[in-house]
Amino acid sequence: MRAWAVDHNGDVASSSTSDRGMGKLSPADFPAALDAVATELGVGGSAADVLICGMAGARQGWLEAPYLDAPTDLRGLAAGAVHPAMPSSGLRVSILPGVCQRQGGENVMRGEETQLLGLASLMPGYDGLVCMPGTHSKWALLHGTRIEHFSTAMTGEMFELLKTHSVLRHSLNGPLDGPARDEGFSAGAEDGLSKPADLLGQLFRVRAASLLAGRGPDWCAGYLSGLLIGTDIAANRNRIGTDAVPLIGSAGLARLYERVLNMAGVKGQPVDATDVVLAGLKAARAAAN
C-alpha cells in the first residue's frame, strides 16, 4: 500500500509505503489500517477526504466498487466510487472503481484506470496506445480521458513463475545480473519480436542454451526477460502508431520496454508511475466536484 497526504495546493505533504495491502487484510481490518496510515501521514483524526484506487475495491478487498464498463470516460471514476464506513474516525473514504471490458475480449483492471486518467491529465489530448508494464502488463487505447479498449498480458508474472517453479529454474540458478544478461536480453527480444507465435517453443531454448552452449544464469535470465517482453510487444505492434508509446511502470522495466519498442521500429516514453497515480487521484476528485 502506498499513501500520500496532499495539501490544499495539491502538493504532497507526506507519504507512506507499507506491506499492509489488500493481500494481508480482511475487510474488517481496513478501517484500523487506514487510521494508522492517516496518523503516520499527520492527518489522523481529521475529516480529510481519502481517495483509494486499486485492489481495495475488489470483491476480495475492503468493499467492492463495481467496475465501469469500457469504453468509458474516466472522469466518471469518482461518481462510481463506494464509501465504506469509518467507525472510529472522521475520514471520508471513496474507493474508486476499476474498469472492465465485456466486448472485444473480456478484461479487468483495478488501479491502472486511475493512472490512465492521470496520464490524460498530464498529456492532455493524447490519443493512442499506452503500455503499463508489470506483473500483468496492461495495454490501453486512450482517447483523451476515454479508455476505448484494453488488454492484459501476464508478462511479469510469467517471468517469475518460470524462474521460480519451472524446469528453467535450473538454468537461472546463480547470479542473474552478470555481464552476459544484456546480450541474452537482446537475443531473447529478437526471438520474441520475430516469432511471437512460438513462445511455448522458444522458452525451452533457455534450457537448451544452458545445456548445450554453456550459457550462464545471467544470459538465461536476460534471454527469458527479453523473450517475454519481445513477445508482448510483438502482439501489440500493429496497434502502435507513430507517436511514442507512454510507458507507465517501474523505471527499470519501462527502460527495457522502451529498448524493445525501439528494436521494433517504434518509440516509447517512460512516464513516472507515481506522478500519474497522483495526477489521476487529483483528476478523479476534481471531476467529482
Add this chain to the structure above:
Amino acid sequence: MRAWAVDHNGDVASSSTSDRGMGKLSPADFPAALDAVATELGVGGSAADVLICGMAGARQGWLEAPYLDAPTDLRGLAAGAVHPAMPSSGLRVSILPGVCQRQGGENVMRGEETQLLGLASLMPGYDGLVCMPGTHSKWALLHGTRIEHFSTAMTGEMFELLKTHSVLRHSLNGPLDGPARDEGFSAGAEDGLSKPADLLGQLFRVRAASLLAGRGPDWCAGYLSGLLIGTDIAANRNRIGTDAVPLIGSAGLARLYERVLNMAGVKGQPVDATDVVLAGLKAARAAAN
C-alpha cells in the same frame, strides 16, 4: 521408472513401474535400484542385457551418455551408448544417448529419440512431423529412421505452472472435470489456433471470464488447456502435411491434440506410447548387433 523383461522372442514377460526414477536417485544408487527391478522382473542374477533410455543418461543422472547431434540416423543410438559398471550383478547395461540440435534452434531430448526409432520401426518409411505431447511436447521431423529437426514446447508444464502457482489458480479452484470443461476447451483451442502470437494476453482471459462471466473452474481449466494446445499446434501448423500426424503420448492427451488438429483442418493419429518405447528399444538393440 518403467521396466520390461523381454524374452528371446521379443515378447514382454513381465513389467514394473515405480517412482525410483532419476529425480530420486543419486548416481551411486542406480546399480542397487536396477538390481532390485531385475529381481522383481524375474531376471535378477542373470547376465541379461539391459537397455535404458531417458534421463538416466543425463548429466544429473547415472552416467552421462553424450547426445547424438541432429540431423542423425537413430539406428546409431546403441553405438552411442555408455556402459556403467554393475558391481554386484552380471547385468550388462547400456544407457542410450539423447539427441541434441545445435543448428536451427538449440534443443535437447532424452527418451523421445527411442520412441521415434520405435515409430520408424512400426511405421516404416514414415516421412513427416511427429508430435509427442506431454510436459514438454516434442515435435520432430522424421524421415524414416532419421531425425531431421525437432522443437520442444513447454505446453504441459505451463498448464501445471499456471494452475498451481499463478493468479489463474483462483479461477481453477474447484472441480476441474465438470460439464463445462468441454465447452471451455473448444473456446480456448479456437483462441489459441487463431491468435497464437497473443498467448500472454489470452491467458488472462481465464481470470476475466471467471470474474465477469461467472465461468466455473471446469470451464476455466478447459479453456486454459485448449488455449495452450491450440497455441502449440498453431506454431507448428505450417509444417504439417496431408498425412495424419502420429501422436505419441498418454491416450487422453493424444485425443485432445487430435481434436485440435482436426479443428485446424489436419489429421492426427494417436499411437500407444508404450508400444513405441518397446519397439524403439528392440530396434536399437537390433541395430547394434
